[in-house]
Amino acid sequence: MEVNGSMWTHRYRGRTPAGTAAFAAFLLIVGLLVGGPLVGGQPSAALAKAPTLTAVTVDGHGTGRTFDGVGAISGGGGNTRLLTDYPPKQRGEILDYLFKPGYGAALQILKVEIGGDTNSTDGAEASHEHSRGAVNCGTGYEWWLMEQAKARNPGIKLYGLAWGAPGWIGNTGGGGNFWSQDTVDYLVSWLGCARQHGLTIDYLGGWNERGYNTGWYEKLHSALAAKGYRHTHVVGADSGWDVATAMRGDSAFDNAVDIIGTHYPCSYMSAMTQCSTTSDALATGKQLWASENGSEDYNTGGAPLARAVGRGYLDAKMTAYINWPVVAAVYPNLPYNTMGLVTATQPWSGAYSVGKSTWASAHTTQFTRPGWHYIDTAGGYLGGDRANGSYVTLRSPDSTAWSTIAETLDASAAQTMTLKVTGGLAGGALHVWSSDFSSTDQRDYMVRQPDVTPVSGTYPLTLQPGRVYSITTTTGQGAGTAQSPARGVLQLPYRDGFEHTGVGGEARLLAAQQGSFEAVRCAGGRAGTCVRQMAPTAPINWDSPADPYAILGDLGWSNYTVSIDTRLTQDGAVRLLGRVGTQSGFSPAGINSYDLSLSHSGAWAIERNNTAHQVTVLAQGTDTQAAGDGWHRLSLGFDGATITASIDGRTVGTATDASYGSGQVGIGTTGYVPAQYDNLSVTPGPAQTYAGTYQLVNRNSGKALDVADQATADGSAVDQWAGNGGANQRWTVQPTGDGYYRLTGVQSGKALQVPGGNPVSGTQLDIRARQSDLAQQWRIVPSGDGYTTLENRATGMLADVSGQSTADGAKVIEWPPNGGANQQWQLVRTD
Template sequence: MRSLPRTLLAVLLLCLSLTTVPQVAAATRAAPEPASAAVTTDITVDGASPGRVFDGVGAISGGGGNTRLLLDYPEPQRAQILDHLFKPGYGAALQILKVEVGGDTNSTDGAESSIEHTRGSVNCSNGYEWWLMEQAKARNPGIKLAALSWGAPGWVGNGNFWSQDMIDYLMSWLGCAKQHHLTIDYLGGWNERGFNAAWYKNLHATLAAKGYATKVVGADDGWQIATAMRADSGLNAAVDIVGAHYPCGYMSAMTSCSTTPDALATGKQLWASENGSEDAATGAVPMARAINRGYLDAKMTAFINWPVVAALYPNLSFNSMGLVTANQPWSGAYSVDRSAWATAQTTQFTAPGWQYLDTASGYLGGNRATGSYVSYAAPGRAAWSTVFETMDATAAQTVTLKVAGGLPAGAPHVWSTDFSSNGATAHLVPEPDLTATSGTYRLTLQPGHLYTVTTTTGQGAGTVASPQRTPLALPYADSLAGTATGQEARYVAAMNGAFETVPCAGGRTGRCLRQQAPTTPIRWTDESTPQPYALMGDVNWTNYTVRSDALLEQSGAVELLGRVGTQGRNNNGLNAYHLRVADTGAWSLLRTDTTWSSTTLASGTVTAPGPKTWHTLALTFQGATITAKLDGTTLATVTDNSYGAGQIGLGTAGYYGAQFANLSITPGPTAPLDGTYQLVNAHSGQLLDASGQGTADGTPIIQWPGNGGANQQWKLASTGDGYYTVTGAASGKHLDVPDRSVVPGTQLNLWAATGGTNQQWRVTPGARDCYVLESRLDGHLVDVSGGSLVMGAQVIQWPANGGANQCWRLMKVG
């Protein structure tokens, strides 16, 4: 679930995105050649057609803290992002929002707070999902709300999820929803952990007894529950909707979708209750297929994408998945990605409760390689829409449409989105209305497009522009009081446990940040070191001192983390340095990696600080020198160059109460990098190279063995605000992301200076004396495609993953 080897992921994403179009060619790109035998598909959109009821297209907030940073975005950018997700006629216009029921445990890329850390103590203000649901409802009162658990507090069932305690916990959570004036339409069990028939029966009965009309979704895993439902009438009655995960393939092209005979035979609504897990840009093409083909192949009536937004730090595993990317709350920068527009081509033209029209849905020309179409009718046949996708088509084709069965005719409107290149997407473009000739409408479909033909109105695409990306400036300070009790402090993202603001202890006034989870939760992940910790800050911070006051409420240890880099998938490790101090006075300075392998760099004992008293922990990083201090006294100074930059973190060595306050990060001196260098890939040992010694605009960038050529020399020049231009010594032209593409896998090239953010790079120390180059345009890194060792391999942009093929040694020239 939600994991692939790096090389396989590279191949998949490169296959899913179409061939990069260099800037020099983009302006003269010819229209597709017509096929020798043109495809024509005749469709009658008939209101009398049979078909299932459409439940909607939605997305998931949770299964990791993928929405966490959105809460801290400034206005007006936060409202703009929310509008692009939920506002009808503006962006993705989501019809279903599915949220995580917080359980204080890591659930992929973070942990969400429980409403009940200890039995009987319910706080309905905890977490940010209430806020998100309220924002969604304010923009679209008709949106459907769903909820699902990935884990649970440790007290539940004494560690048994399938317990009465868990039913009671969910009822408390639904009670909190009521307090927030939210109606939860759908509720599931335990994400991807199978099912317990007796528990589902109990859940259904309890919901009814308490007067909830909430429908039960089972089992948010495979289709196995459907087989059990066929043999168990009680379970069949208890499950309202059969929801399967990734029925169109996990991180795949989603060319086909599947169900089972038992699932179809239940007669229940069938959902792709989690699908996607695709990059926000390259995932649009698979999504376009799956929204249509889920119904055509498997009669699924809902498509729910994981996740809704990539509002999480870029050192986490699934940092590029979502409909909108928003990982810089300090700058307000965000991007509305292709997946949002793939969604919009259905959601802006339909609504839950519409009916699929089976006789007006199918594969273009009867061939799934040519594309698909799905038709919908509004209740009372008041309107209709047909969505066409031509993701795999290689030539233009024609469709003819006739209208029957009481549906309105007139002059249907046409909207389109172009995914045919890696360049900027033309999204949700109004095309000329169709005009009937002898009662027939004709439309030409180009390859790589989505089209919607509709009688509805009110559609559109938001046009606001994002600010540009900037570093999180140092010095930085935060009292950690947060905005309200029960919330995380600004930019702080829990990875395990629960970090919330509470009244300070130990004689300190105001609010402090407290680790709230008192026992190991019922976990979804399988990490070997499930201790609580939270991260914050800029992954590009290099030389700095981080300080925080800390108080232990009982015997144990607190931790201050620095130069935090890549986290292993599902929290199975972390590149970081840790200062750990126990109440006994024992301390250690540790280095961990992405497998949670730990190396002690220094250790010792000081006078016991004891619990319930405040002390100040500090870590200073200057080049390879690391200094640890407690209450201003140096504990150790060591030399280690494993990690050159990263965030900071706060944590505890176990599940118990500890408080933190007065966080500060002050910068140390950093030498400028201006100068001319060879850039040597840390994985392959080959150099960043302008292919064929080219100097023209559009010359592709590759890796090549060192040959002393000027096409392998690059001048770094500071822009004065934390970024650099990287200019070829031979060409005088900049390292450039073609067409300002945000698509992973896009090959970099040379281009004359434009001053654009696609020609600006943040150059930051990585692991063991190499550097990463991060694009100001979208945060992607300069990467050797697929980690290739082959000379001539493409140099592309790719989301951060900690790979050595994303790290470059700077070898000064002259």
């Protein structure tokens, strides 16, 4: 216990330590004097303003809808891809944070994408049936993820949904047709694969966010019954509430849909302060779900998630909340690289970060079970005002256990709640857990508070602002203690002969963005394992169309040569990509990159693509020796602005272009052709170093990185200001090892940092005395045209001028990579 004036703080995890009972009683007495016992440890707030009183009766005979669970989505798309390549130790830790009961998010529903060889946001997931009748139950990683989830929580519910589908489905010569019997059969075959993996799929949807076809849903429902999948409930329509209106007017359609699932009923990418439904949805009597919600940063999305889980029931009687996505295990150049419950973008270092969204989920999942019942009379808004916060109460079916989950995220003052228990529910001491969502310290999340005992038959509590609480009769809760290793650089040279990739699997670190790239036995007289583009026709897309390609590697790779063996036996072309950078959202064809293409006829080209889908030919020609069905080795080299293309060791062309200064590598095809690839290598070129003294000029504003007001104290803020040559605008850049640098202000002698290594987007940068803290280490990555980005080692985010401002004094913050000019800095030598 720390005593500081009138403020007491007391924190402990897990079971109440021996000897704290007297202390808890003391807190209870103090709390009663100010309106209730301390919950959250801040009586001064209650003294400053009389708390709003909310009296709640928790009745064991109270009625309400059946709770179905809180879950998350793997898919829509590719957001789990890199998790499979993590070191076993860190991979297991991440999976524990997601699925293990009493440890982290403890998810109760896992919704997965039924892969369709099409990009569905941040990648493409492999189909189990690329062509009609060729079913392969070993493709993709969703089977593995479901198995891992079930191993940690056997009671977790599984839910499958398609975002797209292979092009053969419903194909009558004019392109695919999702709403066809082919798709019904395709989904049933996927359920058969699940059985082979020992998995039971509890819920099955139609076509993600593409409306509904009533006849198709009726066929699906009938097929499930006929094929022995009566236990699999149909969710319709993973779009909007309009499906309920159609069900009300069509009894056959109504009978075919078991659960109504809608997307973003608490508003898209919002604070989620209010959720909505329709009278038709309520009148169906079906269970109503937020079958996709979220799309929020893993940290800043925590508070919206916590609001929506409770308010979804209070406002709209929704009994399940499913967050998109479960994890951001994607490369940071992809559009939604920080969304989920955990981020995991560096398999080579094992680094990951557990977000506030994990703990927002935990406050419900660790204190309830699917099948529990809401008690409608024990839920509402604190003091009758949604601005004060909300609360819901759930009980077990036999009324032997119950929990109240409350949130005060928007409250401006402490709230007093009293709980009176009736109807045979358990009494005795209540266990209280809380999370302070105003804190960036993980130790302030899922913290056990002193138990609360009844006073004259009533439990009094004081709830502090900005928090989430779980008040419960249950035990077994906790907060995981595993810690991430430091972020690091994927060192060159990098090589992969694909021999350690099992047939049907995906090569290490290779993330498909369109099409499907899987390991197969090599053809063309070559032994061993190769990677092949497997989609034979353009798929039924969810995103906009694109040619197949996959990416790999570190965005900081700058000067290097990437090489690969390729084989193509039909018209079309193979592609080798380099300096791959930012991809435009929902449009995989738009990506900053260079590529070398080689057609079956021997025609080659060096091309530059960008996020606006503008492809520019930088050089082209024909190599007759490279025509035909044989194996050929392609190489693409980068040295500053010079690009060199080689085929089978012969230099065939060069180009000069400074648009992109660094980036990943990749492979692809022009058209949906079955190209094969082998023996990938990335070898380093001349190293680029930055030791010296520089002024850093922002590309968007033309203004310099500046210590505000020429301050020199620890914690002084960093902003931008018109270049004036001042010592507060000059920075000494020194290597710290492992490819990172420390930037020290010439005037202050102190280092540029993310304060406290805070991983929350929008945190303003400051300066502090130099130390070995990872928050003071920056990776300087060329972005093209003489500009660079500054990537913080502790958080993986970039130095960014807030709001793309061009004004003097605008804050310099950290923000996820987005390719913006306000994240690019020119290093102007001043020494």
